[in-house]
Amino acid sequence: MIVFFLSFILSLNIGTGVGKVENDVFSISNSPLSDDDKAKKLSIGERLIENLKGENIKDYLRLITSDPHIAGTQNNKKVGEKILNLWKKNGLENVHFVEYEVLLSYPDFDNPNHISIVNRDGKILYKSNGTSPVIFPKEQGAQNAGIQWVAYSAPGEIEGEIVYCHYGRKEDFEKKILFK
Structure with missing residues (x-):
């Protein structure tokens, strides 16, 4: 009461x-x-x-991040609809969608990207499984949430020496150390 x-x-x-x-x-x-x-x-x-109210921020973040919502997907549209409805509910009048084509390469969810460490003889010493482990099931438990990929990057395979660059600062790259 x-x-x-x-x-x-x-x-x-x-x-x-x-x-x-x-x-x-x-x-x-x-x-x-x-x-x-x-x-x-x-x-x-x-x-x-x-x-x-500051405490509402947590609820709003959960509302829009509860499922992975990669640009151009159905889940992304659902997030947009949630935001649209929330804004209308809060009194905004001219709220609408503007559709456009997303020029984005998507990951292969059935065959995720991976990283391999290969020795000089071509033997695979380590191969990642291409997914991040679920640490917080409530936040990260959605299907495909752990798929690792870099948006807008070209697909392909890259080979090279392992390079240690400390913190990734400019001076770290200038002093890079190649592992041999």
Whole structure:
């Protein structure tokens, strides 16, 4: 009952605050804005931020990241629809999709990318399985969530010496050490 009452009071405050913003800031007038009116316009963002709850960020992140949503896939469209509905629910009026063709090469989910370490004789010393281990099942348990790939990179095989570059800074590359 207390939660309902507090929620009701909060919604009244938000509703009153939104109405105040609309009446004070968005009113149409033919006269130039006074300094006081300009200050009210600049405080719109501050008024909106006051009405946001930090604890909602966790819920919103879960909403859009619960499943892998690679660009151009059905899951990506579902995430877009969730965001569209959330924005409409929060009062935005002109919310719509703009479709375009995603120029992205996708991983082969049945035959994931892998890394192999091969000795000079061509013998494979190590071969990864191409998937990341699931550490947090609730967050990473979706099908294909562990497939490793680099978006927008060309497919193919690469061979080369193993190079150690410490932190990957410019000076580390200048002092690179080749393992032999």
